[in-house]
Amino acid sequence: MAEITLNNVIKRYGKIEVVHGINLDIAHNEFVVLVGPSGCGKSTTLRMIAGLEDISDGTVSIGPGVVNDLPPRKRNISMVFQNYALYPHMSVRENLGFGLKIAKQDEATITARVNEAADILGLDELLERTPAELSGGQRQRVAMGRAIVRHPEAFLFDEPLSNLDAKLRVQMRTEIKKLHQKVKTTVVYVTHDQVEAMTLADRIVVMKDGHIEQVGTPMEVFNHPVNTFVASFIGSPPMNLLPARIRGAEVVFTDGKSLPVPTRLADRVRDGQEVIFGLRPDDLTPVGHGIAESGDSARLTLDVVLSELLGTETILYTSIAGQEAQGKMFGPRDVTPGDTLEFDIAMDRAHLFDATTGKSVRAD
Amino acid sequence: MKNGKLRKQIGAIATWVLTFILMVIICVPGLWVVLTAFRPNGEVLAKPPVWIPENPSLNNFAKIFGFGADQVAIPVPAYFANSLIIALTSTAIALLIGMSGGYAFARYRFRFKNGLFLGLMLSRTVPGIALSLPIFMIWSRIGLIDAKLGLIIVYVALNVPFTIWLIDGFFRQIPKEMSEAAQVDGCTRWQAFWKIEFPLAKSGIASAGIFAFLTSWNEYALASNLTRSTDSKTLPVGLMDFTAQFTIDWAGMSAMAVIIIIPALILTFLVQKHLIAGLTFGGVKG
Numbered sequence: 096m097a098e099i100t101l102n103n104v105i106k107r108y109g110k111i112e113v114v115h116g117i118n119l120d121i122a123h124n125e126f127v128v129l130v131g132p133s134g135c136g137k138s139t140t141l142r143m144i145a146g147l148e149d150i151s152d153g154t155v156s157i158g159p160g161v162v163n164d165l166p167p168r169k170r171n172i173s174m175v176f177q178n179y180a181l182y183p184h185m186s187v188r189e190n191l192g193f194g195l196k197i198a199k200q201d202e203a204t205i206t207a208r209v210n211e212a213a214d215i216l217g218l219d220e221l222l223e224r225t226p227a228e229l230s231g232g233q234r235q236r237v238a239m240g241r242a243i244v245r246h247p248e249a250f251l252f253d254e255p256l257s258n259l260d261a262k263l264r265v266q267m268r269t270e271i272k273k274l275h276q277k278v279k280t281t282v283v284y285v286t287h288d289q290v291e292a293m294t295l296a297d298r299i300v301v302m303k304d305g306h307i308e309q310v311g312t313p314m315e316v317f318n319h320p321v322n323t324f325v326a327s328f329i330g331s332p333p334m335n336l337l338p339a340r341i342r343g344a345e346v347v348f349t350d351g352k353s354l355p356v357p358t359r360l361a362d363r364v365r366d367g368q369e370v371i372f373g374l375r376p377d378d379l380t381p382v383g384h385g386i387a388e389s390g391d392s393a394r395l396t397l398d399v400v401l402s403e404l405l406g407t408e409t410i411l412y413t414s415i416a417g418q419e420a421q422g423k424m425f426g427p428r429d430v431t432p433g434d435t436l437e438f439d440i441a442m443d444r445a446h447l448f449d450a451t452t453g454k455s456v457r458a459d
Numbered sequence: 460m461k462n463g464k465l466r467k468q469i470g471a472i473a474t475w476v477l478t479f480i481l482m483v484i485i486c487v488p489g490l491w492v493v494l495t496a497f498r499p500n501g502e503v504l505a506k507p508p509v510w511i512p513e514n515p516s517l518n519n520f521a522k523i524f525g526f527g528a529d530q531v532a533i534p535v536p537a538y539f540a541n542s543l544i545i546a547l548t549s550t551a552i553a554l555l556i557g558m559s560g561g562y563a564f565a566r567y568r569f570r571f572k573n574g575l576f577l578g579l580m581l582s583r584t585v586p587g588i589a590l591s592l593p594i595f596m597i598w599s600r601i602g603l604i605d606a607k608l609g610l611i612i613v614y615v616a617l618n619v620p621f622t623i624w625l626i627d628g629f630f631r632q633i634p635k636e637m638s639e640a641a642q643v644d645g646c647t648r649w650q651a652f653w654k655i656e657f658p659l660a661k662s663g664i665a666s667a668g669i670f671a672f673l674t675s676w677n678e679y680a681l682a683s684n685l686t687r688s689t690d691s692k693t694l695p696v697g698l699m700d701f702t703a704q705f706t707i708d709w710a711g712m713s714a715m716a717v718i719i720i721i722p723a724l725i726l727t728f729l730v731q732k733h734l735i736a737g738l739t740f741g742g743v744k745g
Contacts, residue, residue, distance in 0.1 A: 166642065197650065241640075245645075
């Protein structure tokens with residue numbers, strides 16, 4: 096159990112730089128999720144922590160010492176791979192005990208630790224099987240078991256759930272969360288799935304193109320995205336981002352429709368500024384069908400283009416200034432395409448981003 | 460419906476017949492050699508041909524090994540020993556190089572990798588016999604004519620490109636995460652190779668070994684150029700000892716051919732269980 100510190104970490108392949116100076120402090124026992132689209136450098140960063148990729152510049156520390164020059168085996172970490180990487184020629188028991196055997200632990204310790212891990216993960220019945228005889232979820236559990244038997248300083252997970260079907264993914268997500276509560280250890284978890292990030296993380300690190308865009312608790316990242324990328328990446332369906340211009344105390348869209356500038360942001364914008372107006376679908380709701388009345392709300396009359404009933408809520412596709420915008424309707428009610436509805440807009444939860452930099456006007 | 464079924468059946472029968480004819484074409488010469496090994500020389504050239512030996516005996520084998528009344532003055536045991544030493548040594552060396560090379564090509568990024576690999580493959584396009592004259596001239600200068608070492612070097616060179624290519628393919632099939640997982644689990648790179656990747660690539664290495672062994676064991680053209688005496692002559696070259704100026708001892712030659720075939724068969728049977736691939740299934744998402 097240790098803290099992990101990344102100090103200006105850079106990764107280059109030849110002349111191409113793929114990770115551009117990352118700084119990150121991961122606290123003792125913290126569950127940190129690196130999330131971002133593919134190619135954003137999250138897996139490379141994780142592999143640099145593991146020692147599977149050389150660090151081109153900067154330092155990585157696990158616990159008190161810099162580990163840049165230590166091979167993976169000396170970093171006292173465990174890793175769960177996307178494809179599980181179980182050893183196919185060994186039984187589940189041998190897979191679990193492999194690391195301990197390499198560390199020359201005595202038989203009694205190995206058996207005890209393997210049984211302990213099997214117990215935690217419900218693998219007792221499967222110990223004599225080979226990986227080929229296991230289902231996807233069971234393999235995933237063995238991979239996690241292999242990680243916990245060694246009582247490492249930190250767990251590294253590299254997209255561990257992306258090979259599972261949707262139902263199993265949700266189930267294993269809960270198991271990982273429970274596992275972390277049982278086996279208190281520092282966890283660095285890489286995923287491209289923002290739902291996984293939101294549900295698992297103590298802190299989320301949103302990455303793009305080898306840079307960290309934002310670090311924060313799931314709540315912070317969701318409620319206060321620092322730029323349009325984070326705003327659109329976190330949350331499902333994604334935040335509506337609509338180009339507009341500030342005119343006096345109004346946000347004017349390209350088609351001339353306007354809304355008042357959110358009160359809390361009034362002093363952060365200037366007249367004539369080009370902005371992106373950001374609004375989550377949850378905050379664009381037909382009158383009487385929202386979650387809760389907003390203190391600072393506005394109204395717009397919009398045509399519904401399409402509706403998708405999800406059960407307790409319905410996604411409504413509409414258009415603002417020629418751009419598609421999604422709203423949500425809580426409480427079922429028949430809506431047919433072409434209907435015109437009046438929408439409540441929760442202005443106290445609306446966002447404004449600078450159109451040129453993409454940064455939140457609040458984060459400046 | 461019925462028509463379709465009938466057509467399918469006819470197709471299946473035609474395939475069987477065609478396969479049978481092809482197999483006969485392939486197998487009959489081999490069968491003839493084996494049968495001839497057990498019959499007296501007189502029966503070989505009989506007209507009409509005698510297919511099944513009338514009095515099968517082991518005389519031909521006894522004869523070439525120097526037992527019984529009429530002996531052939533051919534040092535088969537020496538040839539056998541030469542063949543075995545040359546084939547085994549060259550196979551072992553080719554496998555060692557092939558394993559290192561195959562692993563390097565499969566796992567590492569380095570300069571000129573593609574060019575080097577292509578070059579290795581292109582070397583296979585040159586027929587071995589085309590090189591026999593230059594090899595002969597060089598070997599005669601450095602005293603490797605009629606030496607086992609001379610043939611071993613030639614066979615290693617002949618086999619290495621193929622073993623590298625084959626083993627590279629097998630290592631490529633093993634996800635690199637296996638080795639990485641082992642390294643995170645506490646292995647050095649070398650331990651990860653021996654404990655994880657090597658056992659998984661065993662079938663590939665075994666097949667590469669068989670091919671290398673058979674190439675060296677059966678090679679005739681280069682060996683006949685580079686060998687002179689019992690010091691280095693191999694079994695296929697020894698076969699020519701049965702041809703005299705006016706006669707050919709077909710029965711003796713066949714008996715020796717059978718002796719050449721047997722070790723190759725035994726080896727193939729021994730290693731065949733390793734040839735069954737699919738060992739890596741299950742370790743990763745399936």
